[in-house]
Amino acid sequence: MKRFFCFLTCFSLILLYLICLTGCAKEPEVSEMILGGWTNQSGNAYAYFKIKMEGKWEASVKIADFSSKIIGVKGKASGQWHIEDNSLILTVFESNINKVFKKNTTSFFEIVKLNDKTMELMDTYGQIIIWKAVQPQGKKGDINSINTIRMAPFTVNLNKLRSHDKDRYLCMNLQLVLKEYMPGTQLPQIHPKAREAVIVYLSSLVYKDVKSLDQVKGLQEKLKTILNPYSGDMIDKVEIDHVIISSTIERVEEFLIEHSLKARIAKKSDETDNKEKKEKE
Numbered sequence: 001m002k003r004f005f006c007f008l009t010c011f012s013l014i015l016l017y018l019i020c021l022t023g024c025a026k027e028p029e030v031s032e033m034i035l036g037g038w039t040n041q042s043g044n045a046y047a048y049f050k051i052k053m054e055g056k057w058e059a060s061v062k063i064a065d066f067s068s069k070i071i072g073v074k075g076k077a078s079g080q081w082h083i084e085d086n087s088l089i090l091t092v093f094e095s096n097i098n099k100v101f102k103k104n105t106t107s108f109f110e111i112v113k114l115n116d117k118t119m120e121l122m123d124t125y126g127q128i129i130i131w132k133a134v135q136p137q138g139k140k141g142d143i144n145s146i147n148t149i150r151m152a153p154f155t156v157n158l159n160k161l162r163s164h165d166k167d168r169y170l171c172m173n174l175q176l177v178l179k180e181y182m183p184g185t186q187l188p189q190i191h192p193k194a195r196e197a198v199i200v201y202l203s204s205l206v207y208k209d210v211k212s213l214d215q216v217k218g219l220q221e222k223l224k225t226i227l228n229p230y231s232g233d234m235i236d237k238v239e240i241d242h243v244i245i246s247s248t249i250e251r252v253e254e255f256l257i258e259h260s261l262k263a264r265i266a267k268k269s270d271e272t273d274n275k276e277k278k279e280k281e
Helices: 002-023 193-203 213-230 249-280
Strands: 036-042 045-051 056-064 070-084 087-095 106-114 118-122 128-133 148-150 154-157 169-178 235-246
Touching: 154 193, 154 249, 169 193, 169 249, 193 213, 213 235, 235 249
Parallel strands: none
Antiparallel strands: 036 045, 036 128, 045 056, 056 070, 070 087, 087 106, 106 118, 118 128, 148 169, 154 169, 169 235
């Protein structure tokens, strides 16, 4: 009987310890939750505010056109930050946007609300400033981050100068780097005919047009010119990240299989990320 009571006591103590551990799980500290990128929009301007781990911050104010595409930078600022008594304290070291961040000043902002989507700060005049997270907590964006679109691989027969020239196939993988848009903007879609336009252009090339790496890189600007009318002028540049020229159809098939597999893996990864995001919401 004593052994039973001894076992029961030990079991109860272990259970109590586990409950305490669960109940006392460490909540994220304010200094951790505040890290990352935040934006605040006013009319056609928006401020980007990045809070870094090492106690530094940087910000920029940018101007957008009617389509929400960024067309200019109004100014930048940087400095140091720390948390004290539930207040965010900012010291400005460098700034050319004094209306927003005055150089060589220190400001105090009471943290009214803070979660993985929103940060509400109240200044010393009682005004509430609402900042929105660029991305969910743990996946916050970089101040220079840009959107990209990867097109499906292209494979075309190169044109021939003479009928008896050898058959050659051009295989190319493209990535479109988009111009910067205001956060949360729905980016325009690329028209389906864009792909057809690229195929027509690539098919008109002959082997001597693409036989060197420098010549291939030179196609990027031309491809940008071709694609931009089908994208609402949203493309900043075109990057060719993989290209081969082959005289056998087998190598072409290998290229397509390789990039189709990569595309499926990338799509599955994106679907998993979206599913996790929805579950958190």
